[in-house]
Amino acid sequence: MRLGMKRYIAFAAVALVAAVVWSGSTVQAEQAGASAAPTFNKDVAPIFFANCTSCHRPGDIAPMSLLTYKESRPWAKSIAGKVADGTMPPWHADPKHGTFVGARRLSDADKQTIAKWVAAGAPEGKAADLPAAPVYTDEWNIGTPDAVLSMQEDYPIPATGEIPYQYLVVPANFAEDRYITDWEIRPGDRQAVHHLLLYLLAPKDVAEAQSKRQQQMMLQRMLGGAPASAANAAPRPVPPFEFACCTQIPAGEEGGRPLPPDQRKDPGPNYRPRPQGMAQGMGGFSPGGSIRHFPEGMGMRIPKGYSLIFQMHYTTYGKASTDRSKIGLKFAKTTPKTILNTMALINASLSIPPGATNHLVENTMTFNRDTVIYSMIPHTHVRGIGWHYEATYPDGRTEVILSVPKYDFNWQHEYVFEQPWKVPAGTKLLAKAWYDNSAANKSNPDATKQVTWGDQTWEEMMYTSITFYLPPPPSTSAQQQQ
Ligand code: HEC
Incomplete structure (x- = not known):
């Protein structure tokens, strides 16, 4: 079918040249050229629906929606640039090495279609050619979760400015060890949540994580004052690697954003620093990828009594809002063979x-x-x-x-x-x-x-x-x- 299409285009091009030679009219040539160019409805919308609108839709992280022609058209030039230089869709692994779940990559054919569409003036095309837009639901995509764990507060996000990473304690308090087979992360405000990483927190560390003393200590570190622990004072030697199960993240090893200068004296009441006791990481959410389904017989453990930490990277977008993100979990019925x-x-x-x-x-x-x-x-x-x-x-x-x-x-x-x-x-x-x-x-x-x-x-x-x-x-x- 593709070959047939190419032949048709070749034929149309020959006819077009003949027409130009015969009539000498460039207007006619332009009209004929436009009809051969890809259109939004027929060629470009399917590419956007499959590769872009998971983020580029109203209320989501990207700055504009690409669900309709009207919304996409003003961005045509920018789209051509970002697609050509590989910035969009965002994915950073070199395709030559390894195959990864959910890799976001456009085929060369799709890239060319977009480039040609933009070069031809980004035409809309026939309404009849437009496929149905994807439907984004507020239902759980993993099915009914066995548990939904939510942030304990509506975290306030200002209209502008930079926000350091925030660490929110999300109690799980399971009475026994649970093994997760599926999870789905639901940002409260999709437009603001740039990533959410999950960590475990032992029961003994929960109160400490929420204490004022800890917040003061972390603030001091943020300001470049006394190191939070002696271990952070000097570069540490590289430990010889010993393979052990359940490596803990050593204290002081998770990244934060620096406090913006205007918050350095007083980070305000909404500052939620990284808890000292933060333990094992579990993975997380970045826009367009909110679901994890582990293969059959596999699970990730949330030990009895532990809480989760949501490490939140928020970005502002010109309007104040709040975020209360949550995670839906499905549990293995029996202890999985593979942990x-x-x-x-x-x-x-x-x-x-x-x-x-x-x-x-x-x-x-x-x-x-x-x-x-x-x-x-x-x-x-x-x-x-x-x-x-x-x-x-x-x-x-x-x-x-x-x-x-x-x-x-x-x-x-x-x-x-x-x-x-x-x-x-x-x-x-x-x-x-x-x-x-x-x-x-x-x-x-x-x-x-x-x-x-x-x-x-x-x-x-x-x-x-x-x-x-x-x-x-x-x-x-x-x-x-x-
Ligand atoms: C995983 C989420 C995601 C996907 C998928 C994605 N984008 Fe984006 N896009 C963003 C975000 C977020 C930004 C804002 C800039 C940034 O953070 O890099 C952006 C910015 C852009 C911009 C720049 C807008 C400006 O301000 O000039 C263009 C153009 C764009 N995207 C086009 C696309 C196209 C076309 C696709 C699909 C082929 C796509 N994006 C897929 C998240 C995404």
Whole structure:
């Protein structure tokens, strides 16, 4: 059918040339050319519906809706630019390496269609060609959740300005360990929630997290005063990696946004700092990706009595509002065979010279037992510009596992492997991160500083959160096969 279409276009082009030669009329030529160009209704709307409107719809995170011709038309030029340079749809993994769930990428054909449509003056086309627009529902897409956990307050979002990350304690208080098979995150204000990352918080830390003392301590750290703990005072040596289940996030290791200058003296009553006891990360939400469904027999544990922390990255959009985000959970009926866990690969001894344009920080980790990796979240702060992960297998073979050549702090993607990555014991994983500490980096808050490890965005991290599980030992699987 596509070939037929091409032939038709070729034929139309020949006819068009003939018409121009014959009549000498450019007006006629333009009219004929326009009819061959892609139209919104026939060619472009299906691309937008499949790739853009999950974010570009009224009330969602993107600045404009692309659901209708009228809404899209004024943006045509900008769309052509962002699509051509790969900024939109936002996705940062190099397509040459690995296949990831929910990868947002346009085919070359789709890119060309958009480019041609814009070049032809972004015509609307025939009403009859317009397919039905996708319907976005307020129902749970995962089916009825077994539990819905919600923020305890309507968090106030001002009309303008920058908001540091906020950490909201969301009680779960399950009477027994629960294993999550599905989750769906519902931002309260989709327009404001740029990301939401989930962490666990032990029962003993909940009261502390909500205490004034803790908030004072974190504020002091935000202001660049006394470090929150001795461990943060100096760059730490890289610990030799020991493979252990349930690695905790060491204190002081999760990123925050710096407080905007006008809030530095007094962050106001709405400041919710990162709790000291924040433990294991669980993944999270970024716009357009709110659902997690773990494969059959797999689950992620929320231990008895634990709470969740929502790490909220809010962006303002010109109108004050409030947010009360929530998460719907589905539980496994019985304890799953495979329990997902997270660990972190970090290099906390980084030190980035002022002005460096392409500073490389590396770290490796060797797996001392067979492991299966489900997903990875590369994380640096605003000076981070790229990531690269390469495995060397016991037989000497090497493989690029994930490459993020244009890392963007504003998009904290979790890269979930389409086929979980089976890592044989003895495999070495090399992680590389690059930083631009020069003035040319528009996000750089200070190009004159030597930058070391720290929570705040003016400090840096070399941090990868890895969600993994351990396969059953060989003897067990052999027994199962009998
Ligand atoms: C995952 C959510 C998401 C998806 C999917 C997405 N966008 Fe965007 N888009 C955004 C956000 C958020 C912004 C605002 C700028 C930013 O944060 O990067 C934006 C900005 C833009 C802009 C710039 C608007 C301006 O202010 O000039 C254009 C153009 C655009 N998107 C087009 C598209 C097109 C076309 C698609 C689909 C092919 C798409 N986007 C898919 C979230 C998304």
